[in-house]
Amino acid sequence: MSYRWSLSVIIFHGIACVLHLTSASVHCFSKAHTSAAFAAPKPIDEAYWPERFPAKDHCSKCGLCETTFVRHVKESCAFLNEGMGRIDRLEDQVHGRRRKSDEMVWTTFDKGQSNDIHKYNTKGAEEEARFGVLSRPIMLATGKLEDAQWTGCVTGIALAVLESGMVDAVVCIASKEDSDMGWSKPEPILARTTADVLRGRKVKPSLAPSLRVLDEIREDKSIKRLLFCGVGCAVQAFRSVQDKLGLDEVFVLGTNCADNSPTPKAAQEFLREGLKVDETKVQGYEFMQDFRVHVKMEKNTPDDYIKKPYFCLPGKVAEGAIAKSCLACFDYTNALADVVVGYMGAPLVGGARMDKSYQTIAVRNTRGERMIDVALQSGRIQFGDIAGGSGAHEKMASATVAADSIVLAMAGGEVKQEGMPVLVGEIMAMALTKIGPKGMNFARYSIDYHILRNYLHVLMEWGEERAQYAIPIYAKNIVKKYLDHDKSFADLKEKIVLRRQSQESIERNTSDINAKMKS
Numbered sequence: 404m405s406y407r408w409s410l411s412v413i414i415f416h417g418i419a420c421v422l423h424l425t426s427a428s429v430h431c432f433s434k435a436h437t438s439a440a441f442a443a444p445k446p447i448d449e450a451y452w453p454e455r456f457p458a459k460d461h462c463s464k465c466g467l468c469e470t471t472f473v474r475h476v477k478e479s480c481a482f483l484n485e486g487m488g489r490i491d492r493l494e495d496q497v498h499g500r501r502r503k504s505d506e507m508v509w510t511t512f513d514k515g516q517s518n519d520i521h522k523y524n525t526k527g528a529e530e531e532a533r534f535g536v537l538s539r540p541i542m543l544a545t546g547k548l549e550d551a552q553w554t555g556c557v558t559g560i561a562l563a564v565l566e567s568g569m570v571d572a573v574v575c576i577a578s579k580e581d582s583d584m585g586w587s588k589p590e591p592i593l594a595r596t597t598a599d600v601l602r603g604r605k606v607k608p609s610l611a612p613s614l615r616v617l618d619e620i621r622e623d624k625s626i627k628r629l630l631f632c633g634v635g636c637a638v639q640a641f642r643s644v645q646d647k648l649g650l651d652e653v654f655v656l657g658t659n660c661a662d663n664s665p666t667p668k669a670a671q672e673f674l675r676e677g678l679k680v681d682e683t684k685v686q687g688y689e690f691m692q693d694f695r696v697h698v699k700m701e702k703n704t705p706d707d708y709i710k711k712p713y714f715c716l717p718g719k720v721a722e723g724a725i726a727k728s729c730l731a732c733f734d735y736t737n738a739l740a741d742v743v744v745g746y747m748g749a750p751l752v753g754g755a756r757m758d759k760s761y762q763t764i765a766v767r768n769t770r771g772e773r774m775i776d777v778a779l780q781s782g783r784i785q786f787g788d789i790a791g792g793s794g795a796h797e798k799m800a801s802a803t804v805a806a807d808s809i810v811l812a813m814a815g816g817e818v819k820q821e822g823m824p825v826l827v828g829e830i831m832a833m834a835l836t837k838i839g840p841k842g843m844n845f846a847r848y849s850i851d852y853h854i855l856r857n858y859l860h861v862l863m864e865w866g867e868e869r870a871q872y873a874i875p876i877y878a879k880n881i882v883k884k885y886l887d888h889d890k891s892f893a894d895l896k897e898k899i900v901l902r903r904q905s906q907e908s909i910e911r912n913t914s915d916i917n918a919k920m921k922s
Contacts, residue, residue, distance in 0.1 A: 444471050444473045444474040445471075445473075446468065446469045446470050446471060446473055447468045447469060447473060448469075449464075449469055449612070452464055456468050457476050457477070457480065457483055458480055458482040458483050458728070460727045461482040461727050461728050461731050461864075462482065462728060463481065463482065463610055463636040463637070463726065463728035463729075463732075464610040464611070464612050464665075464728075465480075465481075465610075465612060465613060465614050465633075465636055465637040465640050466591060466611075466612030466613055466614035466615035466616075466617070466637070467479060467480065467614045467617070467640045467644070469612060469614075469615045470614065470615060470617045470618045471617075471618055472614070472617050472618070472644050472647070475643065475644050475647075478643060479639070479640045479643035479644055480640060481635070481636040481639045481640060481728075481732070481734070482636070482728055482731055484873075485872060485873060486731070486873035486874075487639070487732070487733045487734055487873060487874060487875055487878075488872050488873050488874060488875055489639065489643075490639065490733075490734060490738050490739065490875040491875050491876050493639065493642055493643075493738075493739055494535075494536055494738060494739065496642070497642055497739050497768070498536045498767055498768045499768070500536065501536070502531040502532060502535050502536045502738070502877065503531040503532060504531075504532050504876050504877050504880060505532070506530060506531060506532050507530065507532035507533060507877075507880060507881070507884075508526075508527050508530045508532070508533070508847065509797065509884070510794070510795040510796055510797060510840075510844060510847075511795045511797050511798065512797055512884055512888045523791050523792065523793040523841075523842070524791055524792070524793070525540065525788070525789040525790065525791040527790075527791070527792055527843045527844070527847075528540035528541040528542075528748075528789045528790045528791065528843060529541075530843075532877050532880070533736065533846075533847060533850050533877065533881075534736050534765055534846075535736050535737070535738040535743070535765065535767060536738070536767045536768070537765060537766065537767060538766050538767060538768055538769070538771065538772060539766050539772075540789045540790070541748060541763050541764065541765045541789070541790040541843070542763065542764050542766075542786050542787070542788075542789060542790060543749055543750075543761040543762070543763060543764075543786065543787035543788055543789070543790050544556055544744075544761065544762055544763070544764045544784050544785065544786050544787060545760075545761055545762070545784065545785055545787065546558065546559040546762075546783065546784050547559065547782065547783060547784070547785070548604065548783075550604060550605075551604050551605065551758070552604070552605040552606045552686075552687040552689075552699070552757065552758070553746065553757050553758060553760070553762055554758060554759075554760075554762070555604070555783075555784075556744045556762050556764065556784050557603075557632065557656065557658060557744045558600060558601065558603060558604050559778060559783030559784045560656055560742065560744070560774060560775070560778045560783065560784060561573050561575060561594075561600050561603070561630060561632060561656060562597060562600050562601075562781075562783055563774075563777045563778040563780075563781040563783040563784075564630050564654060564656075564774055564777060564778070565594070565595075565597070565600060565630065566597065566781065567777045567781065569628065569630075569654070569773070569774075569777060570628040570629055570630045570652075570654060571595070571625060571626045571627055571628050571629065572593045572594060572595050572620075572623075572626050572629055572630070573593075573594040573595075573599075573600055573603075573629075573630040573631075573632065574591060574592075574593060574594070574613060574616055574620070574629065574630070574631045574632060574633070575591075575592060575594055575600060575602075575603035575632045576589045576590065576591055576592075576603055576607050576611045576613060576632070576633075577589075577590050577591075577592045577594075577599075577602035577603050578590065578602070578605070578607065588607075588667045589607040589609060589610075589611035589612070589667070591611065591612055591613050591614070591615045591616050592616070593616050593619060593620065593623075593626075603632070605686065605687050606658075606687055606689070608663060608664050608670040608687075608688065609663055609664040609665065609666050609667045609669065609670045609726075610663055610664075610665055610666070610726055610728070611633075611634075611637075611663075613631070613632070613633040613634075613637040613641070614633075614637060614640060614641060617644065617648065620648050620650075621647070621648050621649055624649075626650070627650060627651040627652070628650065628651055628652040628653075628654075629648070629650050629652075629653050629654070630654045630655075630656060630774075631645075631653065631654070631655050631656070632655075632656045632657070632658075633655070633657060633658075633740075634657065634658055634660035634663075634737065635657065635660055635732065635734030635735070635736075635737040635738065635739070635740075636728065636732060636734065638655055638657050638737055638739050638740050639734065639739055641655070642655070642739045654741055654770050654773075654774055655739070655740045655741045655742075655770075656740060656741070656742050656743075656744070656774065657737035657739075657740025657741075657742070657743045657744075658737065658743065658744050658745065659735055659736055659737060659743060659744070659745030659746070659747065660732075660735065660737065661729060661732070661735050661849070661853050662690075662724075662725045662726075662729050662853075663725070663726050663729050664724050664725065664726060665723075665725075665726040665727070669723055669724055670724070672720075672723065672724070673720055673723075673724040674688070674698070676717070676720055677716050677717060677720040677724065678696060678698060678709070678711055678716070680698055680700070680709060681700075681704075684700050684701045684704050685698055685699070685700060685701075686699040686700060686701060687699045687757075689746070689757055690713065691710075691746075691751065691755075691757065692746075692747060692749075692750075692751050692836075692841070692845050693710075693751055693755055693832060693836045694712060694713050694714070694831070694832040694835050694836060694839075695710040695711060695712050695713065695832050696710070696711050696712075696713065696716070697709070697710050697756070697757055698710075698711070699757070699758070708756060710755075711825075711828075712823070712825070712828030712829055712831060712832040713828075713832070714822055714823045714827070714828040714831050714832065715822040715823050715824070715825055715828035716822045717819075717820055717821050717822050718808035718811075718818045718819045718820060718821075718822070719808075719818065719820050721807075721808045721809050722808070722809060722812070725809070730809065730856070730857055730860040730861075731857060731860060731861050731864070731873075732853075732857060733854060733857060733874050733875055733878040734875075735849075735850050735853055735854075736765070736850065738875075740767065740771075741766075741767055741768055741770040741771035741774060742764065742765070742766055742767065742771040742774050742775060743764070743765040743767070744762055744763070744764055745762060745763045745765070745846070746760070746761075746762045746763065747763075747845055747846040747849045747850075748763040748790045748792065748842055748843040748845065748846035749761040749762055749763050749790065749842065750841065750842055761787055763790050763846075764784075764786075790842060790843050791842050791843060792840065792841055792842035792843030792844035792845065792846070792847070793840070793841050793842065793844055794838070794839055794840035794841050794844045794845075795840060795844070796840040796844045796845070796847045796848035796851065797851065797885070797888075797889070798889075799835075799839055799840065799848050799852075800847075800848050800851040800852045800855065800885075801855065801885060801889045801891055801892045803848075803852045804852055804855045804856050804859070804892065804895070805891060805892075805895060807856055809856065809860070810856055810859055810895070813859060813860065813863045813899050813902070814895060814898045814899055814902065815898075815902055850881075851881055851885070854878050854881045854882065855881070855882065855885060855892060858870065858874065858878070858882045859895065859896065859899050861873065861874070862896065862899055862900065862903070863899050863902070863903050866903065867900070
């Protein structure tokens with residue numbers, strides 16, 4: 404064999420070896436890469452909330468990131484990227500159309516109104532601009548359940564849907580068993596029986612991880628039809644991933660929601676420090692239409708139902724009692740649910756107790772109509788009249804924003820540490836209940852107040868550019884109306900914008916100084 408031939412053989416052999424090794428390496432790398440790409444994302448441990456969760460302090464702890472569905476968080480979370488600006492697109496997807504945003508009802512801002520605009524009327528029960536897509540006017544309703552927070556409308560609808568065979572399971576929030584937090588510790592469950600659903604009675608006042616059961620739903624092949632119960636931020640995330648669950652049919656039952664506490668401990672601290680009640684004996688509480696906080700206590704306590712005027716609450720409790728995600732929420736009315744139960748648009752009756760009063764029910768589409776039909780036929784709920792309202796709401800909404808302790812802190816104002824004396828607070832609550840907005844107009848007041856306050860919060864936290872694309876159209880319309888017609892609110896916005904710019908300037912200067920010191 405010649406030297407040249409021998410050399411050629413050696414070179415060829417060497418190249419073949421290299422190619423073989425390279426091919427094997429590429430194969431191994433490709434396999435490893437593919438495996439990594441398709442491996443289920445690791446859920447985030449709830450113990451690291453909120454610092455390791457994508458939305459950080461604005462995470463509403465909906466439970467999505469505690470499952471393998473965390474891979475979809477960027478396009479699902481109500482507080483990341485577009486955030487609640489996705490509501491406009493999702494309404495089309497869920498209901499087949501968007502709300503009629505140009506039909507917003509105003510009681511004082513619009514000119515040419517009739518003289519009876521402040522009188523009780525039911526025309527406003529058809530308004531979609533604030534209340535979302537409607538297939539019928541908003542109705543008053545009561546449930547028929549004992550030991551519910553109200554009269555059991557939400558639980559009654561869920562029971563009727565499950566017992567009729569419309570669904571195989573219900574996702575609801577129960578109170579965690581054997582918990583030292585008692586009634587206030589939320590735990591998501593997949594309810595399959597009447598007893599399971601009944602565990603979900605009563606409102607849990609802190610953030611609840613409703614979506615933590617997503618993996619369980621997908622893996623359980625016996626679940627083909629599901630009822631999901633949740634608040635707006637959880638429903639938005641659920642709607643974004645529901646097609647990935649392998650379900651044949653999905654129904655969503657929502658509640659109106661605002662200002663939850665970040666944790667059960669924060670809720671209990673609010674009760675103890677803000678309302679001065681024994682938090683271990685509380686069964687539930689609500690901020691009601693008579694400008695008072697109503698607290699249901701255990702039945703064996705001397706006073707089992709307590710009312711305290713809003714105005715008597717110390718300003719210092721607000722910051723710790725309200726989750727930051729709730730300050731960035733623009734879906735008070737739960738736009739993407741099929742049926743929504745609330746209470747702000749209902750009159751207070753039965754001695755002005757929540758467990759003796761009406762609630763409101765909004766039905767959004769044909770799925771919602773099916774749910775309501777079966778609930779009415781089963782006798783689990785009953786309808787009253789169409790919801791109505793009276794009184795002007797705009798001036799009260801902007802005045803409430805201006806006096807809000809969270810807004811005052813943002814604007815650099817002085818936050819009053821203590822609330823009004825009880826007698827003065829009671830007089831204020833009585834006067835406002837008598838002359839202020841009622842029924843659906845009270846609901847408009849509450850919606851506008853929360854929209855305006857939360858707009859100022861995201862303006863301060865995220866800046867104007869993000870605020871514009873992370874807010875749904877209807878909320879932008881409300882903000883614009885107040886900016887155009889209410890100088891005090893426009894001035895408040897300007898003050899907060901200037902304060903943010905000042906803080907950004909300080910941060911830039913500090914960063915420049917640190918950079919120079921390092922160099």
